Amino acid sequence: GQNIDQPTEMTATEGAIVQINCTYQTSGFNGLFWYQQHAGEAPTFLSYNVLDGLEEKGRFSSFLSRSKGYSYLLLKELQMKDSASYLCAVRGTMRNDYKLSFGAGTTVTVRA
Amino acid sequence: NAGVTQTPKFQVLKTGQSMTLQCAQDMNHEYMSWYRQDPGMGLRLIHYSVGAGITDQGEVPNGYNVSRSTTEDFPLRLLSAAPSQTSVYFCASSSDPPDSYNSPLHFGNGTRLTVT
Numbered sequence: 001g002q003n004i005d006q007p008t009e010m011t012a013t014e015g016a017i018v019q020i021n022c023t024y025q026t027s028g029f030n031g032l033f034w035y036q037q038h039a040g041e042a043p044t045f046l047s048y049n050v051l052d053g054l055e056e057k058g059r060f061s062s063f064l065s066r067s068k069g070y071s072y073l074l075l076k077e078l079q080m081k082d083s084a085s086y087l088c089a090v091r092g093t094m095r096n097d098y099k100l101s102f103g104a105g106t107t108v109t110v111r112a
Numbered sequence: 113n114a115g116v117t118q119t120p121k122f123q124v125l126k127t128g129q130s131m132t133l134q135c136a137q138d139m140n141h142e143y144m145s146w147y148r149q150d151p152g153m154g155l156r157l158i159h160y161s162v163g164a165g166i167t168d169q170g171e172v173p174n175g176y177n178v179s180r181s182t183t184e185d186f187p188l189r190l191l192s193a194a195p196s197q198t199s200v201y202f203c204a205s206s207s208d209p210p211d212s213y214n215s216p217l218h219f220g221n222g223t224r225l226t227v228t
Contacts, residue, residue, distance in 0.1 A: 004154065033216060042202060043155070045216035087154070099170065100217065102147075102154035 022088035135203030
């Protein structure tokens with residue numbers, strides 16, 4: 001099975017940087033995803049890591065360490081529209097690799 | 113391009129009633145799935161399908177049935193609704209074949225179900 005942990009809530013100021021950590025314990029590993037979900041809306045894809053290291057996409061970056069079972073999502077130059085829940089999801093090596101297991105999500109509140 | 117379309121957006125059922133949540137995608141994705149999202153919990157996989165005619169159970173399949181007669185449609189049936197099935201339900205699809213791992217899920221806008 002999969003065990004995915006991330007903080008419940010984080011608050012930051014507009015223009016600042018916030019780092020959302022995700023730790024996981026899985027039966028095998030085949031990739032880690034980050035999704036953004038605004039209140040009342042569907043999750044949307046942000047990033048994907050399968051190898052160790054940092055993936056950068058504009059203001060958002062995601063890091064992975066497979067040996068530590070650890071990832072983080074870094075949000076830079078925070079904007080009010082970044083207030084949302086951020087979901088960490090891991091694909092393990094179950095009998096069908098399509099299955100993703102999700103963490104409970106981290107609600108980020110950006111304050112002016 | 114509509115993506116993943118779910119209907120209805122809201123539904124209230126009484127205990128014991130049955131209903132079907134509809135999901136359709138127009139991206140020719142082979143892989144489709146249903147998740148439920150409850151406060152304080154991650155999205156939990158109910159059922160999934162790797163192609164027309166093929167379905168399998170996820171983490172929390174009890175009380176739900178699915179079928180996949182076409183590539184486009186993947187309905188979720190609640191057999192006899194219970195208050196524990198009050199949740200937000202998301203349908204998602206992906207183009208990911210078994211040997212490719214970087215295709216993200218595309219989610220529908222969700223169905224908010226209340227069972228009284």
